[in-house]
């Protein structure tokens with residue numbers, strides 16, 4: 001199956017497909033599709049290398065197959081359509097063909113497949129497989145990682161939104177000591193950029209004694225989030241992989257106790273309230289207004 005994914009990656013590199021994507025504004029979609037397939041390939045390679053697969057792993061392989069095959073079919077359809085177009089162009093006549101893929105069809109089909117990839121990846125990360133996941137995370141999460149820096153001069157038209165959020169941050173909302181402000185919206189609309197603008201504003205920096213920026217992405221794992229919070233606060237040599245959850249919790253309490261802090265959690269996808277509650281418990285250590 002990993003070889004199947006490899007051949008799919010090759011098909012995704014076809015010049016005709018790239019030209020089609022460029023003309024029809026589907027370049028980003030195509031790029032994301034390729035990243036998804038690369039993630040699947042990395043997982044399949046790791047699973048292939050395992051002596052014995054658990055039931056969950058076997059189920060994952062089936063689910064990966066169920067998404068890679070439709071992706072392959074779509075690319076086959078595209079290749080056929082491309083051949084027909086070229087043939088027709090040679091004959092100087094147009095023929096309506098059942099495989100006819102217009103821009104919107106293609107965009108729609110890609111969207112359907114992306115959704116399937118998103119679902120299977122969520123399932124995969126939820127399994128907490130003991131794989132060599134560095135390759136997996138690199139292809140999917142690392143390119144999404146964000147930091148707090150923003151080139152402010154290039155950002156336009158967000159002054160009011162920024163001030164609105166700052167005014168929310170100034171209020172404490174009755175909760176014991178930590179309040180939450182959520183910025184929600186479709187991909188690419190500027191949520192991260194707005195958060196960066198707020199985070200780097202001088203008023204905000206003066207309002208909080210400690211500030212932390214953590215990019216969460218697909219892996220909403222409480223221990224990882226706590227570790228990354230500490231990386232924002234302490235020299236990085238103080239945070240190593242041997243630290244237990246208990247160590248991290250007590251280090252966080254030591255650093256945040258009684259202090260009003262700001263934490264940005266960027267690129268959140270998690271909808272499990274159980275995981276949120278677990279994280280929330282760990283965030284209660286700051287001063288009121290955090």
Ligand SMILES: Nc1ncnc2c1ncn2[C@@H]1O[C@H](COP(=O)(O)OP(=O)(O)OP(=O)(O)O)[C@@H](O)[C@H]1O
Pocket residue numbers: 154155156157158185186187188189190191192193194267
């Ligand atoms: N107000 C703005 N002015 C100029 N460029 C902007 C503005 N807001 C966002 N951008 C640019 O648009 C792109 C997408 O913005 P951003 O990453 O903030 O979106 P997002 O909502 O966080 O997306 P995602 O849901 O994928 O994380 C970035 O390249 C960013 O620099």
Ligand SMILES: [Mg+2]
Pocket residue numbers: 191192193266267
């Ligand atoms: Mg973002």
